Amino acid sequence: MKFSLPSILAVTLALATPLNAETLKIGVVAPQTGPGAAWGMALDAGARIAANQVNEKGGLKVGDKTYQVDVITYDDQYKAAETVTAVNRLMHQDGVRFIIGPLGAASLLAAKPITERSQTLMLSNTYTVKALENTQYVFRVLPTSREFVPPFVAWLKQNRPALKRVALLAPNDETGWDSQSVQDAAYKANGFDVVAKELFERKQTDFRAILTKLLASNPDNIELDTTPPSIAGPIIRQARELGYKGQFTKFGGVNVAEIVDAAGKENTEGFLGYLGADPNSKEWEWLEAQYAKIHKNRMGDFTFFFYDATKFLLEAIAKTGTVTDTTVVRDAIEKASPFDTLIGKSFWGGKETYGVNRQLYTPSFLVEIKDGKGTVIQKLEPKK
Amino acid sequence: MIRRWSFVFSVATLIGYLLIPLLINQIFYTHLAILIGIHAILAVSVYLMLKIGQLSLAQAGFMGIGAYASALLTRDAGVPFELAFFLAGAIPALIAGVVGPLLMRTKGVHFVLLTFAFGEVIVLIFVEWTSLFGGNNGISAIPPASILGLQLIAPSSFLILTAILLSIILLCCHVAFAGDLGVVVEGLERNEALQSSLGVNALAYRCLIFSGSAFIAGLSGSLYAHYLSFISPEAFGFWTTVNALILNVIGGAQFLMGPFLGALLLAPLPEIFREWVHYQRVLYGVALLLLMRGLPQGFLGLILSRLGGRGNR
């Protein structure tokens, strides 16, 4: 009795798809509810937009067969145990060989041993250094601090020579720890003084105490790093209200509207940040229109990475002619480098840092906020 | 009569729990069954405390201590799994034994809140003491469980281990409560003052149960760690205990089989709601509310009242 309901659902689902066409199932594992859902929905939407695009053109030609691409999304609530459940379900119930996701270090590290054993290919996103460790079937399909921070800091050194003393602020979790050490190294390498380093709890809402401490070190730039955009806004405002007059940078994920809304227009003047895609480009406009058909919340730059990832995965499958042999598909993805994405010229790298070339390098965008509006002032090409 | 039937029913459920996934032979169901087992063991530890009329919100913290102990001992100290598994129970039991006389002086809601704070402290220590526990990075590459040199990598073999341990734990609790301990414990829940006036050291027994429940929670933590091979602090927070409590309430908090049955019943719920992922939380909450209203004694209470028994186990 216990197991019959899901099986019935599975059968119904199977019957719902057209009988004459073959289906290629792509799994998505990401939080769809709870904190982190905004990112998880970007994964889901990115994969679906790419799949819809292929399906609308009549399907994906693999060898002599044509496949309809079916995206199966499971919510893992950002919890490791749920991720393992979802991955198990995808691999063993749905027969999925390719997974987009998961998000978050705990999720990836818990899922990796089992996907690795069955050679399931994962196109993942997590900031942890361990993501690509001991693995043959994981790609990281977006740049992390390690990739984009050094060029941004170098740009800052050149273009804002007055800045000398930097204070670093990041959330107290895997992502924050890792990105803060990268920031620390990058700023020091470019001759900045790192005068303060602070971590905060994600649940915190009042940052005045931590800012008081930070401001006592007299910084002229506060680097907000991987602080979630929803928290970055309040931090900026509270720092201004405590009398801080210096620069803000956030080389680690920006949502301009969210930050300006929460911080106030006057407080964000001159803010510099990292974006994965240009919000004023026609690509953004197109993707946003597609996104609106799937989810009703605001789209972030995250969607680009997963749209692109799904796209080059499908291209590799079509090129190799196999929907089962993940090793062949993996090699094809690697060999396609460098390639074009919606964002621009991208390639695989990371051998020096991670031991394998499965880290995505893409152009990144330096955004400056002026009068409450974000403008991309520089497109920074990736460096190996 | 009821007593014998409930025993047969319990054994049948346990055998079914083990065999159905093995017969279906699909890793996903095996995996679900393993998670059910681990959650059920944690829920049994909550049940033990409910048995003496107290609710402890520190159980997930004890589970975490067991998980970290087992993971670090096997991975870094080279301790064999069998011993580490035992220590995963013994260490939290010892901690509970030490703090028990302090914590257990409070009762009722005060005890609930005190254990809530204590559980938070445990998790925060995992976060803060980075050199030992790895902080928010957690601990990865935990070796798989192995019994007598046999590595339990295949989910089915891990399920067998889980099912056997769950059965042993349930049997031990059953035997213990059927005997003299059960007499003392029932008295503690119903009228502690009178029990003390008859010469029973209530505090000592309460601490014993607290310690025992920490032992069991620790074992569930060890299973969790070796099954997932990765642990991090957030898995052992307050909501994990609350979920274990909910399993008790759904299954029937006054029955030893209640927590296990609750775990069996709740496991498919997310599967059923999966199609309406964005409505999932609301539906889950409503289902919980309806269960609370409709089945105040849990499912076992419903079954037993249908059978006309008063049901003491």
Next chain:
Amino acid sequence: MTSAVSQLSVRDLLRSFGGIIAVNNISFDLAAGHITGLIGPNGAGKTTVFNLLAGSLVPDSGTVQFEGQPINGLSASTIARRGIARCFQSATVFRNVTVREHIVRAGYLKAIGRPVDLLRRRRLADHKKAARDRAEELLDFLDLRHAADRDAATLAYGHQKILGVGMALATQPRLLLADEPAAGLNPVETTEMTELLRRVRYDRGIDILLVEHDLRLVMKLCDRIIALNAGAVIADGPPDVVRNDEAFITAYLGADHAS
């Protein structure tokens, strides 16, 4: 009133709750061989004294000696094992358990007073056997044999209270603390209870200290009365003496009754 060896000796007992002094430096001795009544108006501190003697509360200061040994500050269970039993208003603790089994359990629970005692199986078996024998004898003594096999929860209230006394007796005490034994009983049951307590004292030789609101019962049953008011002893002596004590009358009946 004091004999050579006092069984229970209370010295300067003090206990307060959040600044309110409930028991204020009380001292008294109980000699062996008496039924003593502890009386006083509501809030006089009777129940607090009881709880202090039984170990449910810890005194702020003062000492309590039982048979020459200090017992203040000991836990309720230890005091019970020393030979002081307390009977409660309602004694039906266990679900679906007969009257007989209630008395049996009361008889052997102190043999598993601490968790380690569970391991001493032989000793426990002996205690259980003795408790069973004692229960049969007690069923007759309490006149509860007709209800021996009934679920204790189904007993009439009067019988439940008698069972409470029986469970206390099953622990083989030398001093019985009876907490309002007649509260809630009808006149017939009250007479039965009075008779039972008298037999406890005179047939079994167990001393009794009781707290009771029913003054008539206290005057009839007790051979000594200690009257409390506002946490202090205001009168102490045989019923006839206390009955006519001015302080007692004032406290109990109001100033205008004192003459």
Next chain:
Amino acid sequence: MLVQTLVIAATSSAYMMLLALGFTLIFGLMRIVNFAHGEFVMLGAYAVYVLTVPCGLNYFVAIPLAGLFAGLCGVVAERLIFRPFLGDELGAMITSLALAIILQGAVMIVFTVDQLSVPRPISGVLHFGSIYLPNDQIFVAGSSFLVVIAFHFLVHHTRLGLALRAVAQDTEIARAYGMAPSVILPLAFGIGCVLAGLAGALTVPLYAVNPFMGEAALLKAFIVVVLGGLGSLPGAMIAAVILGTTDAVISVWFSATMATLVSFVLVVIILIVKPSGLWGRA
């Protein structure tokens, strides 16, 4: 820096008081540990958003309306959901958990998971030497403090307050005096939720709103109430000051995460020494 830290401590203490008051009131009167308290804070915040952004109402008008809205939801919840669990602490606790899950889920469906913000009605900073006092923080702390005082007045100097206190002492006595618990209890629950809703409404412009904001609010209320003594209003006030100060001082001199740990350790130690909390009845 010390003075600045104390200023921070003072303003956050006032807010924590407001968060904790409703929680402790509901527990004191009904023995319900309301895990949905944070969700009522969230309801207040979303109510302000709806009233000011789409409806264009003035923020200061929206605050009391949002409080009333949360209160109304509380009354309905008490009548529909909590009533059968009167006296059943465990049952009520799980029911409140279910309610928390439902409210969070419902908000996610209606407003999506996105962070929403409300235009700030107050800006500017008061500035004395090296001490900075943002006007909106002063407003929140001041309003919180006023609400706390108003609430204190309500409890101690009105007929309703007398009824509330009577019910807290003994429902039977209350009934004897002609105060029906069936009226008083939903009212009390409603007032508790009004306080939660006001806390949410006051801080919307500061922190913005999202469906998950309830958990942090609940944790804050929880720890304050545990330290102060369940059901004790003066206890909650003192505990809020202690925790607000500890948190600010340790965040400034050590780190924010250490501050959280220390707060909890402090609570455990105090509870072990005095299990009923600083001000609680045993």
